[in-house]
Amino acid sequence: MDSPLLETKLYVPKLRRGVVARPRLSEHLSRGAAESKLTLISAPAGFGKTTLVAEWLAATATKERSAAWLSLDQSDNDPASFWSYLIAALQTAAPAVGATALSLLQPPQAPVEAVLATLLNELSAVPNDLVLVLDDYHVIDAREIQGGMEFLLDHLPPRLHLVIATRADPALPLSRLRARGELAEIRAADLRFTPDEAGAYLNEVMGLDLAARDVAALEGRTEGWIAALQLAALSMRGRDDVAGFIAGFAGDDRYIVDYLVEEVLQRQPERVREFLLQTSILDRLTGPSEATFSSSRSTAVAAGIATTIFSQMCCGPTYWTSCTTACPTCTEGRVSGTSSKTCDRKRSRTRWPPGISRERRTWSSARSR
Ligand SMILES: Nc1ncnc2c1ncn2[C@@H]1O[C@H](COP(=O)(O)OP(=O)(O)OP(=O)(O)O)[C@@H](O)[C@H]1O
Numbered sequence: 001m002d003s004p005l006l007e008t009k010l011y012v013p014k015l016r017r018g019v020v021a022r023p024r025l026s027e028h029l030s031r032g033a034a035e036s037k038l039t040l041i042s043a044p045a046g047f048g049k050t051t052l053v054a055e056w057l058a059a060t061a062t063k064e065r066s067a068a069w070l071s072l073d074q075s076d077n078d079p080a081s082f083w084s085y086l087i088a089a090l091q092t093a094a095p096a097v098g099a100t101a102l103s104l105l106q107p108p109q110a111p112v113e114a115v116l117a118t119l120l121n122e123l124s125a126v127p128n129d130l131v132l133v134l135d136d137y138h139v140i141d142a143r144e145i146q147g148g149m150e151f152l153l154d155h156l157p158p159r160l161h162l163v164i165a166t167r168a169d170p171a172l173p174l175s176r177l178r179a180r181g182e183l184a185e186i187r188a189a190d191l192r193f194t195p196d197e198a199g200a201y202l203n204e205v206m207g208l209d210l211a212a213r214d215v216a217a218l219e220g221r222t223e224g225w226i227a228a229l230q231l232a233a234l235s236m237r238g239r240d241d242v243a244g245f246i247a248g249f250a251g252d253d254r255y256i257v258d259y260l261v262e263e264v265l266q267r268q269p270e271r272v273r274e275f276l277l278q279t280s281i282l283d284r285l286t287g288p289s290e291a292t293f294s295s296s297r298s299t300a301v302a303a304g305i306a307t308t309i310f311s312q313m314c315c316g317p318t319y320w321t322s323c324t325t326a327c328p329t330c331t332e333g334r335v336s337g338t339s340s341k342t343c344d345r346k347r348s349r350t351r352w353p354p355g356i357s358r359e360r361r362t363w364s365s366a367r368s369r
Pocket residue numbers: 016018019020021022043044045046047048049050051052136167201205226227230263
């Protein structure tokens with residue numbers, strides 16, 4: 001790798017003040033680390049994945065266990081970059097490992113299995129437990145990296161445990177690991193804030209003075225999605241009509257739309273944003289209908305990616321509904337960079353293929369995730 005490693009990608013994220021303790025999830029993580037090879041934390045944006053792992057590492061730190069962290073980004077889809085960072089992360093916890101493997105990554109690069117075999121042999125000699133966290137793994141789609149990760153998982157030394165935090169399930173042999181009891185999973189349903197956690201967050205951390213029924217209503221409307229609870233709390237500060245605000249709070253709230261645009265939509269390739277723009281007129285869209293938009297393969301690919309995006313943005317019935325409210329707002333006015341007037345014109349000019357009308361439809365593949 002030519003450019004120097006960015007050390008900040010190797011730091012465990014600093015916890016903000018006022019993190020709500022989640023002992024049931026910490027126990028889940030501890031059990032996973034003790035009993036399985038991989039803990040997969042898979043949930044849409046802003047569900048508290050990173051915070052949970054950082055909090056668990058801080059709360060359970062012991063002399064017998066060290067932890068390594070890597071925050072991935074798009075540039076790590078290059079295999080040399082990915083493996084260099086992964087080894088550098090391991091070296092923060094086990095400085096004696098990885099030097100030979102790193103040298104094998106230099107041109108002419110050795111086959112990845114040779115690099116990993118060298119690394120794994122050194123890791124086997126580490127005398128303590130080691131947890132390696134790969135955060136934001138959804139940015140990785142390079143097949144070569146997935147293949148290497150599969151090799152790594154197959155031959156992981158017993159004292160090394162891998163934690164992957166991601167917005168979408170990775171292309172790793174999850175079924176095989178699950179069948180062998182080697183996979184621990186934490187998903188959106190587990191990460192949702194319970195009414196008690198929502199109450200602690202809204203009243204103790206955010207300093208609101210909400211009655212139990214308002215907390216319950218907000219928890220219900222957000223389905224425990226912490227990012228939405230946080231944005232709702234910010235919007236609510238200084239308001240008198242809290243109950244009215246909560247009743248109207250939905251996916252088209254300005255803060256929610258801004259969050260989804262910044263965190264999810266703006267990070268998509270042009271063809272995906274174009275697909276989302278074209279389909280934003282629909283309330284719902286069936287999986288098979290995707291194909292009728294165009295026979296072009298790139299559109300079909302874009303539709304597949306868009307499906308993944310929906311899974312990164314929404315999950316339960318409420319967010320499914322609010323997503324269909326939020327997405328047109330996001331896609332029409334913001335992602336495309338067009339004004340809403342332009343979008344209105346586009347909307348009226350758009351000619352829909354036969355069978356596609358502006359009626360309620362189901363994006364079935366997104367819902368089934
Ligand atoms: N237990 C908690 N107590 C208080 N705030 C929390 C807690 N968990 C998450 N948050 C807050 O919710 C927001 C989203 O959390 P976090 O960044 O951990 O989500 P994420 O699932 O990792 O999102 P992304 O997919 O964008 O990486 C952050 O502002 C974080 O501070």
